[in-house]
Amino acid sequence: MKRLISMLIILVTAIQLLAACSSGTGVEPTTTNPTSESAQATQAPPATTAPAATTESTEPTAAPTSASAAANGKPIKIGLITDQSKALSLYGSQEINGFMLGLEYATNGTMQVAGRPIEVIVKDDENNPERARQLARELIEKDGVELLQCCASTSSALTVIEIAKENNIIAMIDPAAGPQITGSNFNRFVFRTGRNTLQDALTAGPYMVENVGKEFVQLAPDTDFGKGSAASWRSIIETNGGTFVADDVFIPADTTDFTPYLQKLLDAADEKQAKVLMVTWAGSNFPRLFQQMQEQGVLDKLTLATGFGDNVTMPMVYADAVGSVGMIAYHYTLPKNEVNDWLVAQHKAKYGSYPDLFTAGGMASGIATVRGLEATKGDTNADALIAALEGMSFEGPKGTYTFRKDDHQALQPMYMVKLISTSDPDAKFFELLQERTAEQTAPPVMVTK
Structure with a gap:
């Protein structure tokens, strides 16, 4: 036997x-639309509509100065890099859907922080770390993003956090789980909501x-x-x-x-x-x-x-x-809290399925991004955001998360089951x-x- x-x-x-x-599983993976390479970043949707991520922006954007941008209500552009087409694409879709729902939840559906609308530009790294590096540069230099979110792959995340450091912008990491990200390869611009x-x-x-x-x-x-x-x-x-x-x-x-x-x-x-x-x-x-x-x-x-x-x-x-x-x-x-209840209901309504393994991490990353921007009144300056995020606790789908000051790793509950x-047709496993x-x-x- x-x-x-x-x-x-x-x-x-x-x-x-x-x-x-x-x-035949009864639970289908989630997707995001559109996926066209020429799609433009979208403005915030109405409060009653779940936001949709967009893909490549084709027009170059001048690099903003974050303090003046916040004062003038200029959109906050976030570049999201993950696998949408290769071996980790299922995890990438969970990350995207969770992140967008996290932004929606934390902004009460307005997709704005301190008067600044949030735009998300999604790019497919094809589970290739060198492509992830290239895309991070393009997002910053061409598309004018002020924050980064990544990645399904640890190898991709390790390249993206180098670019974040070079350009003095914050990179939120989830679901990549390698300990190197907040260990041997850590830099102060990295914050990870995912567990390692x-x-x-x-x-x-x-x-x-x-x-x-x-x-x-x-x-x-x-x-x-x-x-x-x-x-x-x-x-x-x-x-x-x-x-x-x-x-x-x-x-x-x-x-x-x-x-x-x-x-x-x-x-x-x-x-x-x-x-x-x-x-x-x-x-x-x-x-x-x-x-x-x-x-x-x-x-x-x-x-x-x-x-x-x-x-x-x-x-x-x-x-x-x-x-x-x-x-x-x-x-x-597993979690019994209002944030997870909201996530389950909204994910089911929007995508026709239940949140999956890495959806919660994506949502936590979206929530943390908004909470940090609220503390800085919409200023994306790295020094201001680091001061706001270090040691910060926030409520997410697993309960309370806390960014440890020493390595910016989010401490969070885990589960024995x-x-x-x-x-079970509702994936109650x-x-x-x-x-x-x-x-x-x-x-x-x-x-x-």
């Missing part, structure tokens, strides 16, 4: 599946060591995100008394035949007595990886620890895992076991410069 049936599911990262894989992988590990790592096993082996994609996540989990598990008995196995993200890498895991089980397989993954080839682990006997020898993902993924991958316990960053059924269904507080899951400050 494969251990899959009784495996413990612990979130390392949400597993991305493309929209094309979602038929250290917060994932602090939520679930101690439970794993106590209840699952102490001898681990780890698999992750050979990307900035994969390496950062692997380092996070290794640190927390070792701190809590677990050991990694073999080197981490890093796999190219576009792999289709996982055989040589899975053999390393089997060797770790046979020769080094590994008991638990920790898997971090983000990509549309996860079902293939999962299938090959079953076919090659990996799950006969190792207890799998991987992630509760988005609403599209759950019915496709986790049907045999009902009854398992683990953690998740967000599910629309039990999987009770993968077929989980029973809440424990809400872990922001203090309980606060990661160590990793800033190195």
